Amino acid sequence: MASAEVKSPSIRARIQAFGGFLTNMVLPNIGAFIAWGILTALFIPTGWVPNEQLAKIVGPAITYLLPLLLASTGGRMVAGQRGAVMGTIGAIGLIVGSDIPMFLGAMIIGPLGGWVIKKFDKSIENKIPAGFEMIVNNFSIGILGFLLMILSFYIIGPVIESGNNIVTSAIKTLVATGFLPVLSLINEPAKVLFLNNVIDQGIYYPLGMQETLKEGKSIFFTVASNPGPGLGLLLAFSLFGKKAAKRTAPGAIIIHFLGGIHELYFPYVLMKPLTILAMIAGGMSGITVFNLFNAGLVAGPSPGSIFAYLALTPKGNFLGIILGVLVAAAVSFLVTSIILKLDKKTDEEEDFSSSVERSKSMKSEGKQILSSSIDRVTTNKVSKIAFACDAGAGSSALGATTFRKRLQKNNINGIEVKHFRIEDVPQDSDIIVVHKDLYERARLTHRDKKIITIENYIDDPNLAQLMSELEQS
Template identity: 80%
Template structure:
């Protein structure tokens, strides 16, 4: 087995935390359209909106109270227990909703998967023990009875516990807001993002809190604290002007995809190649949040993807100046700090030395693991009988989609046919995939679900030398 397929030593905690974030993302992502629809409704028709309309504004409250949590619970239940799990999750969620005084987003993301798990375990327990002809009545009444019990338990016990926990987290963050220390969150946000834990903090914390705040005042700064595209723009601009070799050459293209396309994963490898640049990201994030606070601005919903277009589209009336200023200031600060770091490093080629950059990034990840050898010293195994290549990422919709499309076009350009190239979230990679391509920080998570598969870890979903090697060997075949 070649180095490229070597399994790194255990880093299970980070991989499981990433998997948890990915699970939250896949609960939220299918329903983003509904969140955006609610955000547009709020921006237009509430009393402070663009087109105040008392009649249409009546939809705002029921939508955030009932529609959005039920969609989350239904999706979460379906992910765990299929269609029966989806119904079970929705039944349990209505108990939370009625029994609480806040929009139950966090509760829905807990009760939905719990309901799916309960009905899944019940179905497994009775499998093969139901008399012929009684399947339908058992299925219907089991779902009804278990759903009834979960609904009551949710109303009486689970809901109050989740509401209390939610209030504690909200109070802690509100304390940062009241003392003007909210920018300190960037010290946590920026390192977490480049380690692919951004979904944990966004979907798990900031978006639910942001929806609650937006329901009260029509906007929330919480939607901006981790999604601002400004810091990433500043970093990539710095690499464009002061980077070297590969980093300098690829940064301009990454800017377009990151800033306008909203795929933030594009700048993660640049930070991992030179971990000291995380200081520029933190400084940019902090300055952006501070600017948002000074202008007292926010967004009406979570920007997904985190594109400048999504930012502007979800900016409520009277907030455009502050939102644009926050993005520009964050980009400028990140650019200045990152540029200084790159220039102080003189003629060093560290950002193009994958082996050195991997070793340096280990300290950021705080894990005593041994990682793959430098990409320049690795090769893929034999590529005989390759029919399907799966590009996988956390949500299966951003960087992996871009990587699969780019690689597919390269195959076509080389006249290579008969190989299917598709993108998936890691947990959805089909069993008939011959090769799985993932970012190296997601390698162990891919191993958790696909132990027997060939996994190729890369630094970047486009332009990575390992992908070029794979393409060459496919061409030779």
């Protein structure tokens, strides 16, 4: 696609980018969220070892520490350290001026503060008299931060709190009426389209933290992160799939269920779109069980591994959590198995192995098969390959490690292979490798880069094609 006209990114790509931005605001602070979750699970009155003194940390941590961390990170992502300071100043106005934990507000005001100071710095660039740089830099943040803090206290905070209350009331109505499982109709399709971070970090995490402060746990942490549906789907492909799909599914199970990298099952759903019904059914059944047992987690499981689930399960909730995961897996397995057994078609495009063989056999015909999904590369100049994904720590890390080992096995030296989040891919990268559903988002950020799209991080024809080209260079 290097020579093709760059099209405007789709709405989906923009939403994915927004979700990735939220993820990268939350991800560096996950350790703090988990620390707060452990504190809550242990020391609140219903915890494992109730402690009145240590429980006093719970409220201030969720009210001040966590939102300020989010705001600081969001501001830093936009404008470095100055943005972090501006975002944090603005966030304190939100926190003091509201009656709820301001997670969503912090994720808004942090980047906003960064944007404000970035625009100001740009406007005065090369206009500051020599010797006045420090005073201008310090007072600009002081004055603009003061104004943002007041604006947050009186206007932005109340608006965000009102919106939060509307969303909270709507979801609580779903809980009260027993319709919470219908969220799977949104969650599961969103996940395979890489839009899950918008839902998780933008809605469920803030709601979950608020509920945990009052109840000591929240079901909201489970409605989109349950590893059960993906486990059931991959088990079905392990037994009833065809060729490469069947061969790679067992390995994907380990990485998905134990490692928590849910992206591993996305290609299987995209290959057989009807299996999204299995994921929805599994998600609904899991939420139903969690709801019946009044089960929840104390913090967001990141990554969505069964180990993270068990580590964040509070006292008295293990039966409900484990059953919710197992029932979701069983339902997903049953529905996927039926779909696979009834599907008698053999589609080369859908079969991983046949796709690899087909790409090799058509290589001499100008390699036209990859013209719509792979940027042509000049292999004799390749020195750095970047695997990129949403957060730069899950599927991209897996892909980079696997491809690096294949290079070593084939005695191809001198090529650096690393993993990054899409926005952090170095400018000196020769090739960027992303999942095909992240192509538009990658192109949005790296318009002049050569991008290879893949569907499977374990066994993909485009990676096989790239390896073949590198061998011949």
